[in-house]
Amino acid sequence: MSKTKFDPYGEDNPANPKKPASSSGSTSSGAAQTHGGSYEEEIIAVEAPQEIDAKAAKRAERQVATMFMVSVVCTLGFVVAYFALPATATIELPLIGITNASNLSLGLALGLSTLLIGLGAIQWARKLMPHVEVIQQRHLLKPPDSLRKAALAQFSQGAADSGLGQRRLLRRTLLASLLVFPLPLIVLARGCGPAPKGELNETMWTGGLRFLADITYQPLKPSDVPIGGVVSAVPEGLLEVQKAQHNLNERAKSAVILIRMRPDQIRSQQGEGWDYQGILAFSKICTHVGCPIALYEQRTHHLLCPCHQSTFDLADDGKVIYGPAARRLPQLPITVDAEGYLVAREGFQEPVGPSFWERS
Amino acid sequence: MSNTSAAMNTSTNGNQPKLSGPLAKASAATYEYLDDRTGLSAGLRRNLRKVFPDHWSFMLGEIALWSFVVVLLTGVFLTFFYVPSATEVVYNGSYVPLKGVMISEAYASTLNISFDVRGGLLIRQIHHWAALLFVVAIVVHLLRVFFTGAFRRPRELNWVIGVGILTLALLAGFTGYSLPDDLLSGTGLRIAGGILQSIPVVGTWGVFLLFDGEFPGTAWIPRFFVAHVLLVPGLLLALITAHLLLVFYQKHTQYPGPKRTNENVVGYPLMPVYMAKAGGFFFIVFGITTLMSALVTINPIWLYGPYMPDQVTSGAQPDWYIGWLEGALRMMPPIEWTIFGYTISWNILVPSVIMPGIVMTLLALYPFIEAWVTGDKREHNILQRPRNAPTRTGLGVMALTFYVILWANGGNDIIALAFNWSINSVTTLMRVLLFVLPPIAFVITKRICLGLQRRDRDKLLHGIETGRILRLPSGEFVEVHAPVDPDEVAVLLSKEEVLPLPMPPKRDANGVRTPGYAIKALRARMSNWWYRDDVPVVTLNELESGHHHAQEQVEIAGTYGVEPTVSEEVTAGHR
Numbered sequence A: 001m002s003k004t005k006f007d008p009y010g011e012d013n014p015a016n017p018k019k020p021a022s023s024s025g026s027t028s029s030g031a032a033q034t035h036g037g038s039y040e041e042e043i044i045a046v047e048a049p050q051e052i053d054a055k056a057a058k059r060a061e062r063q064v065a066t067m068f069m070v071s072v073v074c075t076l077g078f079v080v081a082y083f084a085l086p087a088t089a090t091i092e093l094p095l096i097g098i099t100n101a102s103n104l105s106l107g108l109a110l111g112l113s114t115l116l117i118g119l120g121a122i123q124w125a126r127k128l129m130p131h132v133e134v135i136q137q138r139h140l141l142k143p144p145d146s147l148r149k150a151a152l153a154q155f156s157q158g159a160a161d162s163g164l165g166q167r168r169l170l171r172r173t174l175l176a177s178l179l180v181f182p183l184p185l186i187v188l189a190r191g192c193g194p195a196p197k198g199e200l201n202e203t204m205w206t207g208g209l210r211f212l213a214d215i216t217y218q219p220l221k222p223s224d225v226p227i228g229g230v231v232s233a234v235p236e237g238l239l240e241v242q243k244a245q246h247n248l249n250e251r252a253k254s255a256v257i258l259i260r261m262r263p264d265q266i267r268s269q270q271g272e273g274w275d276y277q278g279i280l281a282f283s284k285i286c287t288h289v290g291c292p293i294a295l296y297e298q299r300t301h302h303l304l305c306p307c308h309q310s311t312f313d314l315a316d317d318g319k320v321i322y323g324p325a326a327r328r329l330p331q332l333p334i335t336v337d338a339e340g341y342l343v344a345r346e347g348f349q350e351p352v353g354p355s356f357w358e359r360s
Numbered sequence B: 001m002s003n004t005s006a007a008m009n010t011s012t013n014g015n016q017p018k019l020s021g022p023l024a025k026a027s028a029a030t031y032e033y034l035d036d037r038t039g040l041s042a043g044l045r046r047n048l049r050k051v052f053p054d055h056w057s058f059m060l061g062e063i064a065l066w067s068f069v070v071v072l073l074t075g076v077f078l079t080f081f082y083v084p085s086a087t088e089v090v091y092n093g094s095y096v097p098l099k100g101v102m103i104s105e106a107y108a109s110t111l112n113i114s115f116d117v118r119g120g121l122l123i124r125q126i127h128h129w130a131a132l133l134f135v136v137a138i139v140v141h142l143l144r145v146f147f148t149g150a151f152r153r154p155r156e157l158n159w160v161i162g163v164g165i166l167t168l169a170l171l172a173g174f175t176g177y178s179l180p181d182d183l184l185s186g187t188g189l190r191i192a193g194g195i196l197q198s199i200p201v202v203g204t205w206g207v208f209l210l211f212d213g214e215f216p217g218t219a220w221i222p223r224f225f226v227a228h229v230l231l232v233p234g235l236l237l238a239l240i241t242a243h244l245l246l247v248f249y250q251k252h253t254q255y256p257g258p259k260r261t262n263e264n265v266v267g268y269p270l271m272p273v274y275m276a277k278a279g280g281f282f283f284i285v286f287g288i289t290t291l292m293s294a295l296v297t298i299n300p301i302w303l304y305g306p307y308m309p310d311q312v313t314s315g316a317q318p319d320w321y322i323g324w325l326e327g328a329l330r331m332m333p334p335i336e337w338t339i340f341g342y343t344i345s346w347n348i349l350v351p352s353v354i355m356p357g358i359v360m361t362l363l364a365l366y367p368f369i370e371a372w373v374t375g376d377k378r379e380h381n382i383l384q385r386p387r388n389a390p391t392r393t394g395l396g397v398m399a400l401t402f403y404v405i406l407w408a409n410g411g412n413d414i415i416a417l418a419f420n421w422s423i424n425s426v427t428t429l430m431r432v433l434l435f436v437l438p439p440i441a442f443v444i445t446k447r448i449c450l451g452l453q454r455r456d457r458d459k460l461l462h463g464i465e466t467g468r469i470l471r472l473p474s475g476e477f478v479e480v481h482a483p484v485d486p487d488e489v490a491v492l493l494s495k496e497e498v499l500p501l502p503m504p505p506k507r508d509a510n511g512v513r514t515p516g517y518a519i520k521a522l523r524a525r526m527s528n529w530w531y532r533d534d535v536p537v538v539t540l541n542e543l544e545s546g547h548h549h550a551q552e553q554v555e556i557a558g559t560y561g562v563e564p565t566v567s568e569e570v571t572a573g574h575r
């Protein structure tokens, strides 16, 4: 098949060095440029259509028809699998392991049925439709000046008829009314939530509240926190608060962790004697953006936040030793009550969790 | 050449077999009915044979479109079963490990979709895979548009719409990811809340309005649900429609090649080739996302457990498109100011508000920035080869490098584990790389582009090196050069002659200061920087003498018994 001859010096080469790089920015309306309205677009073949060989065509037709038929079979397979397999049926596969049989068979059936329709259509287009590149002229997007003038004239006419130009009072009052018009929308958004009233500064912790283990909700004694150990805890009464408020807001603030080290390992803490025999209580909520912190390395007394790896030194004031958090972890002063359970001596002395504008 | 067009006319417009039968009659009648009432024919007549240029990279936008359609279809199915409520219920479904646990209705219904609704898990997984593919396709499509200069006039507006689509796609992904109310999605929400809370002056208010009080509350689930299934998809649908209408109306750009000019489109007609290909492609995207969902589990929310604000899993990864923000957040040093009793958390603001804000703004404004610097306001319908815009290509690779480093740092714990380094040293290394690598990437990319430009120039002037060495009677050795394929010549010649903006005079002839001199001078300097080192395009004279030289060589080669690999067409075409 012979390639169409291409003449790099010809007029129709976009990059012909004789021509300016691009001429279409100008408004000249040459013959080539048609403007909307005209249906007739020049269509010229660039390549001669390949004769589709009758034998090859037959083969392609068979291929495509087979794909469509297999697709039909797969679609029916989907229906069968839907009714035959319960949603929780499982199957063990060589590479994948145990997997959901319903999901697997429905997915394979539906996936293949759709994929084959797609592949069939594309094969059809590639093998059986004439592949003749054609050329169409573009219309310039910038309209000729005359058209633009005419449009603007109409606009001016309309504007003049409306009197918008002369009636200054109307123009200004209309503008004013439109400007304040969105105000109700903004005001309505105000109803999306209550005004902040310092809730971010407080948790439910107060003096005398016991520490409950976070899963069993059993009160904790010093003996539940061995040296090197770490225990997640919540304040006594949290479940009742959750029930009353119907949300997890309090939990998101007042979760703490208890750790224990030898008293001589405590290099500094946030208040004199805030530990109880080496047991320290810290807020569990990261001061970066609020993830609960979980990873404690007992050897170094470092607490690592899994979200962005802020690292706090619990033996040294809870201060940040690496990572993006800028504030130390707030410490809760603790002691034991008459029955020997761990309790808070008072509430947190600073807001827990991420910083916010009003926090100082 | 003229007879080819004649041949084509008969093959496509000639007497075609008429469809007959009852079905055909019925469709003809329906068509007439509609046409009588809507004048449908006018639009069809104009558009059915509308020409679209063909190139594999033009499929990227199509993938995005079709994955959006898949997401819409599967999403509607999910809404039938998903319950947007934070009300706590006792789980009593088929997933044994969570039986009897108090969980939110949102989480319970997602478990229900996964374990008790037949086909539910499949549809849920298709929804998620297609959502991921949607964002991938948008981003790669954007890169194609960027590196080929397809955003230049007249398509700047469509670029801006595209950036809007990308932003909304991220929002759709984030709100959707949150809906199941599992431990991972809740942790993501917690981080988003913390970021919102860090915004000066309005942050606390923002949290209280979004969550109807403190985090997490219960209001966010129905709110996110409506945003996810109505607001964001509605906006996306509107923007995608506008995007496609503009593509249709402005006609697609095309790559340089024979017969392709700035004033035409060379390609295949909409009906039948494009309809078959595009329609088929929808089924392929649907099929592939479905097969993925059959074989690869995504977001197994049952393993994570319900969201509890005091629980967390480690090693959790967000969906890929959030990774760069996660990485930025992990990388920022802990800087926080307290001024007059108010707190400004730069450690949160910079990586998650300011940096992304700047990135998205620059992205949206890029076409206007480039046009301002280059002064190129012409209409461009021929795509640029990336090498022919070395500064842009360099900037693009530089931005990509920046992005990739942030993204990699989103997995700093995984990298640390894999290489047995400490996380801290990975992060510190990334902090350094973030500032060092992008400029290096710029310089190297630009160099490569310029090298390729020189090679193109040589090719045009001297032909292709064949590697065959000839010894001339004079004793001189020469390498035989073969002429370049004419199609390639057209591509090589597509490089445009460009000139930097001239430096404005400080004062005009009358000694009056040029108004706005500083800005104009800055612009000229930037334009100079932009075009610096560009390899000059081949001029007509150079091309002619180059061809003479090549011709001579071929003749010499011929006399020495070396088969000249010259196609006659080329020489004929040049005469």
Ligand code: HEM
Residues within 6 Å of the ligand: B071, B072, B074, B075, B076, B078, B079, B082, B110, B113, B124, B127, B128, B131, B132, B134, B169, B172, B173, B175, B176, B177, B178, B179, B180, B228, B229, B230, B232, B233, B236, B298, B299, B301
């Ligand atoms: C426009 C782009 C969209 C994106 C990027 C997107 C993304 C997501 C993602 C990532 C999820 C989490 C899926 C999971 O559980 O693993 C999700 C959930 C969901 N999406 Fe979409 N979605 C989109 C549009 C829609 C639309 C249009 C609808 C409904 C008309 C919808 C309905 C839902 C529902 C009901 C869920 C929660 C059920 C579940 O998580 O299983 N989504 N979406």
Ligand code: FES
Residues within 6 Å of the ligand: A286, A287, A288, A289, A290, A291, A305, A306, A307, A308, A309, A310, A323, A324, A325
């Ligand atoms: S939330 Fe803890 S490091 Fe970011």
